[in-house]
Amino acid sequence: MAINMKGKNLISINDLSKEEVAQILETAEIMKLRHYSHEEQPLLKGKVLGMIFQKPSLRTRVSFEAGMIQLGGAAIYLGPEDIKLGQREATKDIAQVLSRYVDGIMARTFSHEIILELANYSSVPVINGLSDLLHPCQILGDLLTIKEKKGRLSNLKLAYLGDGNNVAHSLLFGVVKVGMDIVLATPSNYEPKSEIVEQAKKDAKKMGSRVEIIHNPLEAADKADIIYTDVWTSMGFEKERDIRKNVFRPYQINQDLVNRAKDDVLILHCLPAHRGEEITDEVIDGPHSVVIDQAENRLHAQKAILALLL
Numbered sequence: 001m002a003i004n005m006k007g008k009n010l011i012s013i014n015d016l017s018k019e020e021v022a023q024i025l026e027t028a029e030i031m032k033l034r035h036y037s038h039e040e041q042p043l044l045k046g047k048v049l050g051m052i053f054q055k056p057s058l059r060t061r062v063s064f065e066a067g068m069i070q071l072g073g074a075a076i077y078l079g080p081e082d083i084k085l086g087q088r089e090a091t092k093d094i095a096q097v098l099s100r101y102v103d104g105i106m107a108r109t110f111s112h113e114i115i116l117e118l119a120n121y122s123s124v125p126v127i128n129g130l131s132d133l134l135h136p137c138q139i140l141g142d143l144l145t146i147k148e149k150k151g152r153l154s155n156l157k158l159a160y161l162g163d164g165n166n167v168a169h170s171l172l173f174g175v176v177k178v179g180m181d182i183v184l185a186t187p188s189n190y191e192p193k194s195e196i197v198e199q200a201k202k203d204a205k206k207m208g209s210r211v212e213i214i215h216n217p218l219e220a221a222d223k224a225d226i227i228y229t230d231v232w233t234s235m236g237f238e239k240e241r242d243i244r245k246n247v248f249r250p251y252q253i254n255q256d257l258v259n260r261a262k263d264d265v266l267i268l269h270c271l272p273a274h275r276g277e278e279i280t281d282e283v284i285d286g287p288h289s290v291v292i293d294q295a296e297n298r299l300h301a302q303k304a305i306l307a308l309l310l
Helices: 018-036 059-068 089-102 110-120 138-149 166-177 194-207 217-221 239-249 292-309
Strands: 048-053 075-077 104-108 126-130 156-159 182-186 211-214 226-229 266-269
Touching: 018 138, 018 166, 018 292, 048 059, 048 089, 059 075, 059 104, 059 126, 059 217, 059 292, 089 104, 089 110, 104 110, 104 217, 104 292, 110 126, 110 211, 126 292, 138 166, 138 292, 156 166, 166 182, 182 217, 194 211, 266 292
Parallel strands: 048 075, 048 104, 104 126, 156 182, 156 226, 182 211, 226 266
Antiparallel strands: none
């Protein structure tokens, strides 16, 4: 039975039930098939998405804007200089005013508190396009990619190597919802937030899956079905880049590390990639890499989110 998600916010995958996650992925699969069959899908005809950006973006902006157009709607880009969140005008005022103009708000921000405040004061759905804490839309696209390539989501091992950042946090929430095991290998002092790990472990226990946080990248990659990485220095941490490059060097995804995984391992990276740092050219351009399919699936997963929420 279809679950009515109209009017719901998407702030964190943790807020979604496993049934809602499944519905988003199933809807995305149908929409992707129809997209490649050149079927029109005017599900959001007359609807408008307001898109707030504090950070530069390729995939988030283009995938959301293209998604709205493909569903018969429209999107309005609001860049850092357009509204100056919390500077020129209070965030709660922006949320309330935008709610009178648009049918949904997507925001890509530095502070997660801004996302929460927008959601608190908006009367239309708010979608977290990225915050310093979470990146839920990315992970829903990732799950769609894994399901396409592996034919299933449960009983797989995903190894994440690198920084315990917003992508790692949303991966923890996302993979346990679908019964997948996850092993995160990070340097000491760069682990994901403990409260997120604990919540993910509670969900994993219900689903019969496993969450493990370790410091050995080779152990994490051993017999993995999926290896995932992200940049070592996220936006906002540029001053730490030289330090991080030294600390994270053992966590690089190179061919030697890939050879420890299963023969049919998938290599995922949410992009943009710093080639030669967290991943080598040989691996990201190699036969196991699905990073371009993964980037495309942001479009289809987000179309499903938009259609279900707006």
